[in-house]
Amino acid sequence: MMEWINDFGWILWLTVFLLLAVAEMLTLNLYFILMSVGALAALVGFLFHAPLWLQIILFAVVALATTVLIRPLALAHLRRGPADQLSNIDRLIGHQAVVLETVGTNTGLVKIGGDVWTARIRSGADIPVGAGVEVSAIEGATAIISAPSTHKASGTPATTA
Structure with a gap:
């Protein structure tokens, strides 16, 4: 050997x-x-x-x-890179979204820009279809949204899936 x-x-x-x-x-x-x-x-x-x-x-x-x-x-x-350099997902935080399917603590759908995302809220009452919301976090493939913003979202009418 x-x-x-x-x-x-x-x-x-x-x-x-x-x-x-x-x-x-x-x-x-x-x-x-x-x-x-x-x-x-x-x-x-x-x-x-x-x-x-x-x-x-x-x-x-x-x-x-x-x-x-x-x-x-x-x-x-x-x-190394600028501290303010965000990933694609981090860029979604703070964006407005439209509720396509009622969002609760477990399930729902929202449209962020041109993409449909699964969504949920951390706590509180369910958010109805058509409400304008804000993305507060992304966890995996789910958008965590905050309570409805003060105005109705504009754009395409909301539809349920």
């Missing part, structure tokens, strides 16, 4: 690299890709005829160093 590893260790390190790269594609957390850099370092060690124990140390040291030193910088770079 050791003779095979000494002759074809590059296959071992290349396989480790590819498995770690695939694991990174499945998780997207920047751990496995940095560990795969350690496998590449061990592969380079093999190509320079380093003994197996040195290849393993190269793998461990490079994987640990890249995880400790590069991962925080990469995450900071990925998260």
Whole structure:
């Protein structure tokens, strides 16, 4: 077995690299890709005829160093952006909506812009069809709406589903 590893260790390190790269594609957390850099370092060690124990140390040291030193910088770079930059869902908060199906604490439908959303209220009386409301939060695929605004919503007439 050791003779095979000494002759074809590059296959071992290349396989480790590819498995770690695939694991990174499945998780997207920047751990496995940095560990795969350690496998590449061990592969380079093999190509320079380093003994197996040195290849393993190269793998461990490079994987640990890249995880400790590069991962925080990469995450900071990925998260960098203006504080007021909102996701598409966050942009809906505060928008006016029209009730299409009576909205209660468990169910209902509203039209926000041109899209129909499931909706609910946190508490209080049901909101009738045609009422103008405001989106106060988005939880999953459900709009949490607040009590009717002071004016009736304009636009297309409300219909029930």
